[in-house]
Amino acid sequence: MARAQLGDRSLFPDLEGVAYLAHAAISPMSLPVCERIAEVTRDYARGGMSGFLRWAPRLQQVRKDLAGLIGANPSELAFVANTTQGVIDVAFGIAWRKGDRVVLFDGEFPANVTPWQQAADHFGLELRWSSLTPFHRSIDEGLAELQRVLERGVRIVAVSAVQYKTGLRMPLAEMAGLCHEYDAEIFVDAIQALGATSLDVSWNIDYLSSGSHKHLMGPEGAGFLYVADRCASSFEPRLAGWLSHEDPVAFLRGDEPRLRYDSPFRRGAQSMEIGTSNVIGLAALGASLELLSQLTVPAIHAHVEAYLDRLETGLVERGFRSHRTGAPALRSTLLSVSVPEDLRLSKLAGTLRDRGVICNTPDGLLRFAPHWPNAVDEVPDVLDAVDQALAELRR
Secondary structure, three states, rough: OOOOOOOOOOOOOOOOEEEOOOOOOOOOOOHHHHHHHHHHHHHHHHHHHHHHHHHHHHHHHHHHHHOOOOOOOOOHHHEEEOOOHHHHHHHEOOOOOOOOOEEEOOOOOHHHHHHHHHHHHOOOOOEEEEHHHHHHHHHHHHHHHHHHHHHOOEEEEOOOOOOOOOEEEEEEEEHHHHHOOOOOEEEEOOOOOOOOOOOHHHHHHOOEEEEEEOOOOOOOOEEEEEEOOOHHHHHHOOOOHHHHEOOOHHHOOOOOOOOOOOOOEEOOHHOOOOOOOOOOHHHHHHHHHHHHHOHHHHHHHHHHHHHHHHHHHHHHOOOOOOOOOOHHEOOOOOOOEEOOOOOOOOHHHHHHHHOEOOOEEEHOOEEEOEEEOOOOOHHHHHHHHHHHHHHHHHH
């Protein structure tokens, strides 16, 4: 297996540009990930079914690696297509009572909103909206506001581990503890955290979903859902498929007919593995997880923090307004800034892209999201590109 090194992009030999700072959107695939994809597809091309029989069992190691990443038991994880599918599975899998309240946060990415809205319409739930602004001011103020909401009676709180727009890292352990104190559960959209920001379900997290194409640096179409064992008994597989049953492939092996349609469903998360998994994508994710385990998430986070410290200072000096929180405990690996008033955001982002600096523009902000391959020494080159872009656009 190739060795990864912080600040070294040699495992991305085809990556273009001066600095790729869009890992919060889609990460480029490393050489080991590409090689894994090629290896699996060669096996499928040679043998079809034999390729599946070789690689499908290896996905259990990917399940174990993902479980280790978040401190879960492998049995609590199901493979799903993406973050949104996991949100849908939980939103339509909880044993709801009419009138149950769901807390959503204004400013969340729609993936963690739309499924709850649909579930509310279907099951007669009540949505309660809460603001992220108190959390931007302080953990204590944010938790105090959450407590006021929980005191009115809540079934579940749905929140992103890291807010996509500003990079605010939510205090999940404190939030989960507060939810449980008021007999509520917590669901976490983890895609903007996993791979670069530490997260552990032992913080009393009940449900979690994530895709792999951002900071986990895998391909699109591969993700997972976590359902805590303690929640499994009240989880209803309303969206079940043929693989949701216990021993679902028994009728495909052996000498005697064994087909039946009344087998009980598996409990918890794995009842959501409804059909054939993305073997190629999950195997490729496994290759990326091997690289991440070499580096460790805390080391990656510290490396990126140093990068953003330097970049933020330079951008503020040039008239940008940073939305990065001042509290270290609430910082992620995202830096979003408002651009100077005399500039158009889309024009600036496009001009930076022309100069080899790739970033994103979520909801009116300019967002920079480096990862472990980004060297801190490239920050001056990024700022040079910013200076050139500013000069061109202001001419």
